[in-house]
Amino acid sequence: MSSDFKELRLDNVTRRFAHADGRTMAALDGLTLTIPRGEFVALLGPSGCGKSTALNCIAGLLPLSDGAIWLDDTRLDTRPPEARGFGMVFQNYALFPHMTVRRNIAFGLKMRGVSAAEQAARVEAAVKLVQLQGHEDKLPGQLSGGQQQRVAIARAIVVEPPLVLMDEPLSNLDAKLRLEMRAEIRRIHRNLGRSTIYVTHDQDEALSLADRIVVMKDGSVRQVAPPADVYAQPADLDVARFMGYRNELAGTLHDATGVVRTGSLTFNGTSKGKLATGAPVRIALRPDDLVVGDGPNAFAATVDGIEYGGRESLVDVVTADGARLHVRTPVAVRIGESVRVSVPPTRTLIYAA
Ligand SMILES: Nc1ncnc2c1ncn2[C@@H]1O[C@H](COP(=O)(O)OP(=O)(O)OP(=O)(O)O)[C@@H](O)[C@H]1O
Ligand SMILES: [Mg+2]
Structure with missing residues (x-):
């Protein structure tokens, strides 16, 4: 997918799951949102509200039950994940433990058949962006949690995806590192100039990182607004409760x-x-x-x-x-x-x- 895009459109994106008792429940019910290039969007809501379901639908890891996903004029939801080419950072990092930092980051480029010389140059640039110079030849097990998190981010962005998807990327880190990585993620987003969709249940994280927050509950979107509005003018009582009223x-x-x-x-x-x-x-x-x-x-x-x-x-x-x-x-x-x-x-x- 081209990185030179104008916007990503989510049109009534819906995902239903069949339960053992035969009932069907919508884990995500009609997410409609246009994300212009450069925007940082946070999906915020309590556990089980459908945040990961939304992210997995966008990434192509889960098929939609209804709705469509568009990148400009290209329909994406019918395409497999690798054809969408989004960068994904999982909560548990999902690094390859037997591969060095360099090989972890280069993995996506290798799969795409990028030449060795270009791989080296792009990995070096990504390492610099996440400030991991000097750690290239270590294994994940030899890195701190925050450093591993940065490898996961570098691996997601090295292919220069139009969209970076992050699912609670900081939840395994201690409080101090979480604050540091917050600033890093914001800086990396700015430098890339692409769009980021960031999933969290932490109000402070969403308020401090996002240009716009999507507040969800029980699979539905309750409010889409800039942080200051979600904070000061919650759309309904549930959002108000969640935002600390x-x-x-x-x-x-x-x-x-x-x-x-x-x-x-x-x-x-x-x-x-x-x-x-x-x-x-x-x-x-x-x-x-x-x-x-x-x-x-x-x-x-x-x-x-x-x-x-x-x-x-x-x-x-x-x-x-x-x-x-x-x-x-x-x-x-x-x-x-x-x-x-x-x-x-x-x-x-x-x-x-
Ligand atoms: N494969 C599945 N089969 C059936 N139900 C599912 C499946 N995956 C998710 N669900 C249900 O969909 C709802 C939303 O789940 P989801 O993982 O998207 O929540 P979440 O907002 O990411 O929560 P958390 O903050 O705990 O990660 C939950 O009620 C969950 O039980
Ligand atoms: Mg989740």
Whole structure:
């Protein structure tokens, strides 16, 4: 496949599996997305939501039950994986243990019949890109986890694929290495100038890496948006929960402009979606958006728990109605202390219950 492409189009990509009891379930249900060249897309969602299924469908490792995949004007989903020519990085690296770093990286070029001289030149360039100079003659077992991960990335990109697919590539690494490799992956993506589809269940990873995030649940796409939008304006309550809106209050929409009554409290908020006056709703609040101190939507509460966290602590407060809320705050408080807590209306999100 040409690397000189404009866009990859996923049109209603669907994959169903037959289960032992005869029922058929859609592991991936109608993924529709256009990815322009150069874009970094993250597929984000909880375990079992269909992320790997989506990636395997795109790579050609799983046939589609419905839908189509196009690279510009070429239909890809009817072609075998090797004809699509995408680079894939698996969660477990899948390196050849008996081959040196050099031979692992050269493998795809050799399979494509590239001359020995060109193989050498391209492997050298790939080694440089992932910064593994000096390790070319080692075996995978002689490398650290992060170095092995970089070999896997080099092997995927050396054939200069139009699309690089990565399935939770950092999940086997320790926290420090994960942060380092994040920056590496972003840098490599930029240098290649192709498209990357990156699967993760880690919100921070998706937020920090992607140009656009596709949030999935139960095989369906719930939101496609840039990181800042997914973070600040989740499309529905499930997405909000997944993105760390840990506080929820049940109430009734008192006024369509966004006034919610919940117990003895009234909140001015921002309605997500069309909601009718009188509708049962849920208010979703991030711990980071609640403020200890007077301000908009202020209410009285009692401090009931403190989890010290350096610059900011995670404080549990209980309202007069007995609702427990998590608040991330730099303000020093004591257990049992009466406090005022407030939250801006723009950060008080209202969803259909
Ligand atoms: N070969 C298969 N046969 C039957 N069901 C399958 C098969 N592969 C996946 N599934 C089901 O499809 C759904 C999605 O699986 P998938 O592996 O895509 O999830 P995922 O989002 O990658 O999860 P994780 O984060 O745990 O890797 C799951 O319910 C899974 O049980
Ligand atoms: Mg998976």
